[in-house]
Amino acid sequence: KAGVTQTPRYLIKTRGQQVTLSCSPISGHRSVSWYQQTPGQGLQFLFEYFSETQRNKGNFPGRFSGRQFSNSRSEMNVSTLELGDSALYLCASSSDRGYQPQHFGDGTRLSIL
Amino acid sequence: QKEVEQDPGPLSVPEGAIVSLNCTYSNSAFQYFMWYRQYSRKGPELLMYTYSSGNKEDGRFTAQVDKSSKYISLFIRDSQPSDSATYLCAMEPGGQGAQKLVFGQGTRLTINP
Numbered sequence: 001k002a003g004v005t006q007t008p009r010y011l012i013k014t015r016g017q018q019v020t021l022s023c024s025p026i027s028g029h030r031s032v033s034w035y036q037q038t039p040g041q042g043l044q045f046l047f048e049y050f051s052e053t054q055r056n057k058g059n060f061p062g063r064f065s066g067r068q069f070s071n072s073r074s075e076m077n078v079s080t081l082e083l084g085d086s087a088l089y090l091c092a093s094s095s096d097r098g099y100q101p102q103h104f105g106d107g108t109r110l111s112i113l
Numbered sequence: 114q115k116e117v118e119q120d121p122g123p124l125s126v127p128e129g130a131i132v133s134l135n136c137t138y139s140n141s142a143f144q145y146f147m148w149y150r151q152y153s154r155k156g157p158e159l160l161m162y163t164y165s166s167g168n169k170e171d172g173r174f175t176a177q178v179d180k181s182s183k184y185i186s187l188f189i190r191d192s193q194p195s196d197s198a199t200y201l202c203a204m205e206p207g208g209q210g211a212q213k214l215v216f217g218q219g220t221r222l223t224i225n226p
Contacts, residue, residue: 043216104156
């Protein structure tokens with residue numbers, strides 16, 4: 001079974017631009033969550049989508065948004081990029097059959113110049 | 114104060130040693146406890162998860178949860194150089210619509226041959 005796939009793996013942007021990251025969950029998984037990982041703050045929850053609806057949201061500004069498609073694939077968007085947005089963005093998916101732990105992709109490394 | 118506290122290390126031990134990694138937490142609502150392993154330039158890989166208090170063993174790995182003390186541990190027996198990685202504890206309340214992991218800072222572990 002293929003794991004969680006994130007594209008692109010690396011991205012370089014400049015301040016003020018916007019960016020879209022993509023995530024394909026494990027086949028059959030309908031819950032997709034996004035996390036930001038930085039050396040200073042560690043892994044922090046951004047938001048979770050289930051059946052095309054945002055079900056949970058973390059404490060990030062409105063510049064961070066996401067969506068989920070009918071095939072469970074998800075995208076997250078960051079607008080008006082700031083230097084502090086440089087981070088590893090991780091996507092995780094899980095099954096909705098009872099409690100199932102989340103499985104992570106290898107992330108997208110975003111660098112802001 | 115962070116909801117989940119984890120000693121960031123670094124921790125360096127000789128090959129074959131028993132390794133003990135620990136996390137404490139403050140939110141009594143946490144019901145599901147995970148340990149992830151993260152290699153450089155990769156996403157977190159799920160090692161083990163437990164529900165509520167108790168022990169769980171998987172090969173050389175043992176996870177312990179003590180909810181009365183709000184303390185969780187991961188033990189690695191017969192440690193190998195391939196175990197060198199960052200270990201992240203994570204936890205969440207569980208239940209419908211609660212896919213929102215809270216992570217510790219991660220402990221960087223090195224196993225010396």
